[in-house]
Amino acid sequence: MSRSHLHGASQRDARSVFVALILILAFFVVEVVSAILGSSLVLLADAVHMLTDISALAMSAWAIHLARRPPELRFTYGLRRAEILSAAANGLTLVAVGIFIAIAAIHRLIDPRAVNGGLILIIALVGCGVNLGATRALARADRANLNVRGAYLHILTDLYAFGAAAVAGAVILGTHWARADAVASLLVTALMGRAAYGLLRDAGRILLQGTPLGLDLDDVRSHLIRVERVLDVHDLHAWSVSSDDTTLSAHVVIDGDCFRDGRAPQILDQLQSCLSEHFRVEHATFQLEPDTHESHEDGLHP
Numbered sequence: 001m002s003r004s005h006l007h008g009a010s011q012r013d014a015r016s017v018f019v020a021l022i023l024i025l026a027f028f029v030v031e032v033v034s035a036i037l038g039s040s041l042v043l044l045a046d047a048v049h050m051l052t053d054i055s056a057l058a059m060s061a062w063a064i065h066l067a068r069r070p071p072e073l074r075f076t077y078g079l080r081r082a083e084i085l086s087a088a089a090n091g092l093t094l095v096a097v098g099i100f101i102a103i104a105a106i107h108r109l110i111d112p113r114a115v116n117g118g119l120i121l122i123i124a125l126v127g128c129g130v131n132l133g134a135t136r137a138l139a140r141a142d143r144a145n146l147n148v149r150g151a152y153l154h155i156l157t158d159l160y161a162f163g164a165a166a167v168a169g170a171v172i173l174g175t176h177w178a179r180a181d182a183v184a185s186l187l188v189t190a191l192m193g194r195a196a197y198g199l200l201r202d203a204g205r206i207l208l209q210g211t212p213l214g215l216d217l218d219d220v221r222s223h224l225i226r227v228e229r230v231l232d233v234h235d236l237h238a239w240s241v242s243s244d245d246t247t248l249s250a251h252v253v254i255d256g257d258c259f260r261d262g263r264a265p266q267i268l269d270q271l272q273s274c275l276s277e278h279f280r281v282e283h284a285t286f287q288l289e290p291d292t293h294e295s296h297e298d299g300l301h302p
Contacts, residue, residue, distance in 0.1 A: 013148050014064045016141035020134035020155060021057040024050055027130040034123040038116035041108050041181050043123055043165060053154045055093065059086045060151040080242040083147030084206050087243075090150035091199035094157070098192035101185050108182035115181045117172030124166035131159040146202055146243035153195040161188040202243075209239035212246050215279060220248070223278055227270045229255045229263065231291055238281070248275065248284040256290035264288055 028050045035043035063086035066079040138152045161184075168184035171177055202213075211217060217236055224233045232253040240246055252271065258264045268286060275281040 013141040013145060014061060016137045017057055017061045017064065017148070017151060019137040020151070021054065021061065023130050023134045023137070024053050024057065024155070024158075027127060028054060031123060031127065034119055038119035038123070039113055040115050040120045040165075041104055041113075041185055043120055050158060053151075053158055056086075056090045056151050056154045059089060060147050062086070063147045077241050080245065081207075083145060083242055084203050087146040087150040087199055088203040088207065090154060091196045091203060094154070094192045094196035094199070098189040098196065101192075102189040105182040105185035105189070108185070109179055112178040112182070115172055115178050117169045117176075119169075120165055120181070121169030121173060124162045124169055127162035128159060128166065131155055131162055135159055146199075146206070149243075150199050153199060157188070157191050157195050160191050164188055206240045206243065211238050212240045215246065215281075220275070220279060223274050224250065224252065224271060227267060227274060229258050229267055230271075231255065235287075245283070246279075246281050248281050249286070250284075251287045251289055253289050253291055256292055259288075259290055 028047060031043055031047040031050060034040075035047050060083075063082040066082035069079050071078045134155045135152070138148065138155055141148045141152070164184040164187045168180040171180040204210075205213070215238055217238060220238070221233045221236055224230060230252055233250050234253070235249070235251040237250070238246060238248045252267075254264065254267055258267060268288065271286055272284060275284050
């Protein structure tokens, strides 16, 4: 993937995140006032969640800015991992807010309070419209980017929360069952937990340099060994610098005659082409070794 393509995609992502941020920020003030006036936990809970949305979108925009900075001597890959740190932070805020809302909802189930169902319904329906606009803006961004996906999940969870709040408001209006507000809040926390789990799992895999999802190293090894004059592949490692950038390294044992007859560079080109064509891995480092080379490295290597 060319640098220009990545640069263009980041500009589009930044615009999408900024549009969503403006929409959410404007509605946040309206919802806080409405939650206080209507004595609604589900609206207050969602307002707190919207505050984390604002933080998540702001972090995402900043991470996109950092990721676009070119590599330098101190950061040879640039700051592309900033998007992963932002995604992990988004996941942690979802967990924290979810716990806070769950505790408050349990208290409301035990000791219900009078709630203005009509106000909840109106604000929830307006909130659905605002979040649909924000979700649509982020849907145009590259959701393969873990940072953008984190912001998208925050907004999508908010959309579900407004749907739950609308149902709770309608139930309170029709039946005067005040606990519907708390039940809807617990449903929102379940959605937050699910979104947080996915974000933290994927961010953790990248930060711990796990093998990227969808990349089978046994399959990679079998393809590389099929290259002419390749005898063995060992010390094979693959990891992700960011959500869309896989890096691979390996020691490749080749026929010793290749170093004498000048075939080694051609084999290196074939190895790179194999990875690019079959696995879409553009960045790989190979150490070519003659068949007479004895490994001198300690430790276990796949």
